Amino acid sequence: MDTAMVVELGRESLLVAVMIASPMLAIALAVGLLVGIVQAATSINEMTLSFIPKIAALVIVLMILGSWQISVLVDFTRRLFERIPTFFM
Numbered sequence: 001m002d003t004a005m006v007v008e009l010g011r012e013s014l015l016v017a018v019m020i021a022s023p024m025l026a027i028a029l030a031v032g033l034l035v036g037i038v039q040a041a042t043s044i045n046e047m048t049l050s051f052i053p054k055i056a057a058l059v060i061v062l063m064i065l066g067s068w069q070i071s072v073l074v075d076f077t078r079r080l081f082e083r084i085p086t087f088f089m
Contacts, residue, residue: 001087001088004085005087009080012076013076016019016072016073016076019043020072020073020074023061023065024058024061024062027057027058027061028054028057028058030055031053031057032050032054035049035050035053035054036050062069
C-alpha cells in the first residue's frame with residue numbers, strides 16, 4: 001500500500017462522511033436558528049424548546065434520506081472490500 005492509495009482512501013472516506021452528515025447538520029442548523037429567532041422574539045428562554053423540534057426534524061430527514069445514506073455507505077464499503085487485494089501488492 002503506497003502513500004497515494006492511503007491519501008485517496010482518506011479523501012474518499014471524508015467525502016462520504018460529509019455526504020452522509022451534511023443534510024442532517026444543515027436541517028439541525030436551520031431548525032435551531034428558526035427556534036432561536038422565535039425564542040428571541042417571544043422572550044421564552046426554555047432550553048428544551050429548541051431540543052424537541054430539532055429531534056423531530058432530524059427524524060423526518062432520516063426517514064426521507066435514510067435509504068440514500070445507507071446506499072452511499074454500502075457502495076463505499078463494497079468499493080473498499082473490492083480494493084482489499086490491491087492493498088497488499
